[in-house]
Amino acid sequence: QKEVEQDPGPLSVPEGAIVSLNCTYSNSAFQYFMWYRQYSRKGPELLMYTYSSGNKEDGRFTAQVDKSSKYISLFIRDSQPSDSATYLCAMSEGGGNKLTFGTGTQLKVEL
Amino acid sequence: GAVVSQHPSWVICKSGTSVKIECRSLDFQATTMFWYRQFPKQSLMLMATSNEGSKATYEQGVEKDKFLINHASLTLSTLTVTSAHPEDSSFYICSASSQGASVTQYFGPGTRLLVL
Numbered sequence: 001q002k003e004v005e006q007d008p009g010p011l012s013v014p015e016g017a018i019v020s021l022n023c024t025y026s027n028s029a030f031q032y033f034m035w036y037r038q039y040s041r042k043g044p045e046l047l048m049y050t051y052s053s054g055n056k057e058d059g060r061f062t063a064q065v066d067k068s069s070k071y072i073s074l075f076i077r078d079s080q081p082s083d084s085a086t087y088l089c090a091m092s093e094g095g096g097n098k099l100t101f102g103t104g105t106q107l108k109v110e111l
Numbered sequence: 112g113a114v115v116s117q118h119p120s121w122v123i124c125k126s127g128t129s130v131k132i133e134c135r136s137l138d139f140q141a142t143t144m145f146w147y148r149q150f151p152k153q154s155l156m157l158m159a160t161s162n163e164g165s166k167a168t169y170e171q172g173v174e175k176d177k178f179l180i181n182h183a184s185l186t187l188s189t190l191t192v193t194s195a196h197p198e199d200s201s202f203y204i205c206s207a208s209s210q211g212a213s214v215t216q217y218f219g220p221g222t223r224l225l226v227l
Binding site: 006008034036041042043044045046049088098099101102103104 | 117
């Protein structure tokens with residue numbers, strides 16, 4: 001079993017839809033949770049990070065962490081074609097520790 | 112802020128040759144740099160972690176004599192793929208972190224390596 005599980009998709013939604021992306025994990029020591037966006041043939045770009053359980057909102061993006069269920073989510077409201085990319089979740093046990101990535105979910109937002 | 116560059120962006124080389132990839136933090140001092148490789152439609156796999164002035168720490172299964180990492184300054188780390196073979200063809204990405212306690216890694220744009 002992988003430490004971090006993420007549905008690879010692809011996920012196709014119409015423009016304006018609410019997108020829900022999820023990851024589950026098995027390592028209870030993870031405390032920091034991040035979402036990265038990666039366009040084709042580019043490096044990942046940090047979207048959001050949260051510490052421990054709870055919600056965090058930034059514009060159209062909302063990140064949720066439920067440590068009791070070992071489940072994290074990223075919601076994208078009013079999705080745009082420019083949101084089409086691969087979304088990677090990543091987790092860390094603490095500051096300075098390595099990140100463990102999910103496989104990434106490929107998202108396509110269609111006009 | 113927090114810009115990381117990589118050079119070259121892509122490289123094609125013959126089997127048996129060595130290739131050097133540079134990773135630079137342009138607007139911050141990177142005490143820690145990470146090197147990843149990514150195969151098509153797969154996630155990032157950490158190869159090694161390097162701290163400025165120290166030897167790199169390699170992940171299990173990564174040959175340190177084949178993938179030489181140097182982190183000589185707070186803004187530059189290099190990865191040298193020695194005696195490259197076709198199976199080394201991949202997308203190599205570096206990331207940088209500004210402080211030891213920071214959880215935030217900023218990624219470079221990646222280097223696509225094709226070994227013929």
